[in-house]
Amino acid sequence: xxxxxxxxxxxxxxxxxxxxxxxxxxxxxxxxxxxxxxxxxxxxxxxxxxxxxxxxxxxxxxxxxxxxxxxxxxxxxxxxxxxxxxxxxxxxxxxxxxxxxxxxxxxxxxxxxxxxxxxxxxxxxxxxxxxxxxxxxxxxxxxxxxxxxxxxxxxxxxxxxxxxxxxxxxxxxxxxxxxxxxxxxxxxxxxxxxxxxxxxxxxxxxxxxxxxxxxxxxxxxxxxxxxxxxxxxxxxxxxxxxxxxxxxxxxxxxxxxxxxxxxxxxxxxxxxxxxxxxxxxxxxxxxxxxxxxxxxxxxxxxxxxxxxxxxxxxxxxxxxxxxxxxxxxxxxxxxxxxxxxxxxxxxxxxxxxxxxxxxxxxxxxxxxxxxxxxxxxxxxxxxxxxxxxxxxxxxxxxxxxxxxxxxxxxxxxxxxxxxx
Amino acid sequence: xxxxxxxxxxxxxxxxxxxxxxxxxxxxxxxxxxxxxxxxxxxxxxxxxxxxxxxxxxxxxxxxxxxxxxxxxxxxxxxxxxxxxxxxxxxxxxxxxxxxxxxxxxxxxxxxxxxxxxxxxxxxxxxxxxxxxxxxxxxxxxxxxxxxxxxxxxxxxxxxxxxxxxxxxxxxxxxxxxxxxxxxxxxxxxxxxxxxxxxxxxxxxxxxxxxxxxxxxxx
Numbered sequence: 001x002x003x004x005x006x007x008x009x010x011x012x013x014x015x016x017x018x019x020x021x022x023x024x025x026x027x028x029x030x031x032x033x034x035x036x037x038x039x040x041x042x043x044x045x046x047x048x049x050x051x052x053x054x055x056x057x058x059x060x061x062x063x064x065x066x067x068x069x070x071x072x073x074x075x076x077x078x079x080x081x082x083x084x085x086x087x088x089x090x091x092x093x094x095x096x097x098x099x100x101x102x103x104x105x106x107x108x109x110x111x112x113x114x115x116x117x118x119x120x121x122x123x124x125x126x127x128x129x130x131x132x133x134x135x136x137x138x139x140x141x142x143x144x145x146x147x148x149x150x151x152x153x154x155x156x157x158x159x160x161x162x163x164x165x166x167x168x169x170x171x172x173x174x175x176x177x178x179x180x181x182x183x184x185x186x187x188x189x190x191x192x193x194x195x196x197x198x199x200x201x202x203x204x205x206x207x208x209x210x211x212x213x214x215x216x217x218x219x220x221x222x223x224x225x226x227x228x229x230x231x232x233x234x235x236x237x238x239x240x241x242x243x244x245x246x247x248x249x250x251x252x253x254x255x256x257x258x259x260x261x262x263x264x265x266x267x268x269x270x271x272x273x274x275x276x277x278x279x280x281x282x283x284x285x286x287x288x289x290x291x292x293x294x295x296x297x298x299x300x301x302x303x304x305x306x307x308x309x310x311x312x313x314x315x316x317x318x319x320x321x322x323x324x325x326x327x328x329x330x331x332x333x334x335x336x337x338x339x340x341x342x343x344x345x346x347x348x349x350x351x352x353x354x355x356x357x358x359x360x361x362x363x364x365x366x367x368x369x370x371x372x373x374x375x376x377x378x379x380x381x382x383x384x385x386x387x388x389x390x391x392x393x394x395x396x397x398x399x400x401x402x403x404x405x406x407x408x409x410x411x412x413x414x415x416x417x418x419x420x
Numbered sequence: 421x422x423x424x425x426x427x428x429x430x431x432x433x434x435x436x437x438x439x440x441x442x443x444x445x446x447x448x449x450x451x452x453x454x455x456x457x458x459x460x461x462x463x464x465x466x467x468x469x470x471x472x473x474x475x476x477x478x479x480x481x482x483x484x485x486x487x488x489x490x491x492x493x494x495x496x497x498x499x500x501x502x503x504x505x506x507x508x509x510x511x512x513x514x515x516x517x518x519x520x521x522x523x524x525x526x527x528x529x530x531x532x533x534x535x536x537x538x539x540x541x542x543x544x545x546x547x548x549x550x551x552x553x554x555x556x557x558x559x560x561x562x563x564x565x566x567x568x569x570x571x572x573x574x575x576x577x578x579x580x581x582x583x584x585x586x587x588x589x590x591x592x593x594x595x596x597x598x599x600x601x602x603x604x605x606x607x608x609x610x611x612x613x614x615x616x617x618x619x620x621x622x623x624x625x626x627x628x629x630x631x632x633x634x635x636x637x638x639x
Contacts, residue, residue, distance in 0.1 A: 016456060017456050017457060017458040017459070018453050018454055018455075018456045018457055018458045018623075018627075019458055019624070019627040019631070020456075021452060021453040021456050022453050022620050022623040022624040022627055023624050023627070025449065025452075025453060025616055025617070025620040025623075025624070026616075026617045026620040026621045026623070026624040027614065027617070028614050028617050029559065029562040029563055029567050029614065030494055030498070030559070031491075031494070031556060031558035031559045031562055032487065032490075032491060032494060034558045035487060035490040035491055036484070036487070040558070044557075046557045046558040046560075046561040046562075047561070049558050049561070049562065051562070052561065052562060065452060065456060066449075066452055067448060067452070068612055104628060104632075104639070105484050105639055106483075106484040106487050107480075107628070108480060108481075108498070109480070109617055109620075109621040109624050109625065110476060110477075110480050110621065110624040110625030110626070110627065110628035110629070110639075111624055111628070112627065112628050112631055112632075115631060263463065264463045264635065265463070266463070267462035267463045267464070268459065268461060268462050268463060271462070272462060273462050273463075273464060274464075313637075314637060315632075315635060315637070316635060316637075317466055317635040317636025317637050319636070319637070337486075338485065338486055341637055341638075341639075342484065342485045342486065
């Protein structure tokens with residue numbers, strides 16, 4: 001056994017806990033999880049069945065943590081997990097799983113496949129079976145500070161542009177501000193309108209906020225590749241930044257997995273509860289709405305629908321907020337058939353959009369989203385995750401659908417009452 | 421050995437051993453699960469989700485939105501089989517008498533004709549589910565020896581019970597003994613096959629409900 005494989009197998013052993021043992025014990029091989037997975041429904045290939053993606057982890061569980069399995073191993077009757085097998089499983093564990101958790105919502109025995117994939121990736125990464133795209137993103141995150149290689153000067157340049165556009169000063173490193181605003185690389189590079197929207201909304205709401213020169217990046221490749229040590233370093237940066245500036249609340253941007261990393265995994269990664277709150281921007285906006293701090297004018301007249309980002313909605317619990325906010329500014333809002341916690345993934349979450357070789361499969365899986373959108377007849381698609389947004393834009397362009405994709409925060413900012 | 425001797429053995433030491441292995445197996449398997457433990461979740465849960473694990477234990481018995489249409493055979497076959505098996509085990513008068521003799525507890529039985537129909541329905545459902553397992557590409561890929569073994573040891577008690585009750589083919593005493601042996605085989609294998617989901621599903625559903633409930637999502 002190679003040193004890397006041994007490391008990987010050890011990582012598999014370490015991540016197996018009582019929930020995983022109960023999940024594997026309960027599986028009756030009914031195959032219903034496949035029917036919930038866009039990689040299966042859009043390809044018809046049974047290898048994309050969610051529980052099948054976990055087969056090497058299941059065998060490690062059986063061989064190490066059950067009496068019968070251990071007996072089988074002693075007698076040489078069990079099939080060991082090999083490097084060749086993990087190589088074969090790499091596209092199943094990474095390219096074709098966005099960790100969207102739709103399968104975990106339908107499994108009759110309650111198996112949470114995403115919980116297991118997240119942990120299985122620790123062993124895949126440790127054994128050297130992670131995709132190059134995610135290795136690159138993780139390396140850049142640790143060394144440069146962002147998965148897309150963005151440094152502070154790029155953020156400062158964007159601050160200047162936004163200041164010039166909006167006439168609002170963008171605060172940085174303000175000690176004692178109420179909110180620390182984070183961004184995703186995608187927002188810094190592709191969607192600068194997010195920062196402008198925040199500036200306008202905060203000004204109208206009369207809230208103090210700040211960016212941090214040390215913690216501006218919210219994304220976390222560590223949780224996508226399955227390297228908790230990297231994930232911990234990245235979360236710690238945010239924790240340090242927030243504590244240094246003594247903010248009350250850190251705002252996770254329009255980015256799905258950043259929210260999972262900061263809100264749900266973060267305290268477990270750094271080993272203690274936070275001294276501050278973490279809210280997704282939609283939660284903050286909905287709080288403002290309820291407090292009467294969001295004054296909007298006019299309505300979007302076009303038929304529009306909302307794409308629920310998996311990590312924010314199904315795995316994040318931000319279910320009602322986007323709809324409350326959309327009602328403020330849209331007259332013709334229509335939900336897709338499966339929406340909210342049953343929405344179909346864009347196909348690019350969980351790091352999939354960073355894996356170059358996964359692109360053809362991702363575009364094929366996008367047909368699930370395409371069908372869902374076509375059924376609504378919507379002319380505009382709103383979402384609240386920059387990664388979903390770019391993946392949706394690519395998919396819509398690939399299928400010549402001509403539907404613009406808009407960030408919800410930006411949509412709200414466009415309707416703020418002037419002069420407030 | 422006469423048929424009566426065989427039945428005496430099936431009702432006596434064979435049953436005792438089967439029950440001992442069953443009980444020890446269930447305890448061992450539960451210990452294998454809970455013994456692994458899990459780390460405390462340090463992320464602050466959303467409020468308003470107490471009891472989410474317990475709720476999911478019940479709500480997961482219903483198909484998720486849109487799923488019934490995607491695979492009606494599995495859902496309907498599954499319901500018919502489980503309901504038929506449950507009625508046959510717990511509401512057939514001779515079974516209740518058997519439980520009373522062992523535990524002192526008894527309850528109202530269902531009319532024999534109804535139980536008979538439920539057994540037939542359960543067997544038909546098992547047949548359909550087996551055919552579905554062999555025909556459906558996903559199920560076929562996932563299936564191994566353990567799946568077919570579990571199917572066989574599940575249908576045997578139903579089949580032998582049906583044959584014994586209707587006095588078909590084989591002499592009744594012998595058939596009753598065979599019925600008991602088939603139940604004992606099921607008891608012995610249950611903890612060590614996927615049939616253990618009878619117990620572990622409560623645990624896995626609870627974890628699912630709890631994991632999502634902390635995040636404010638009803639799962």
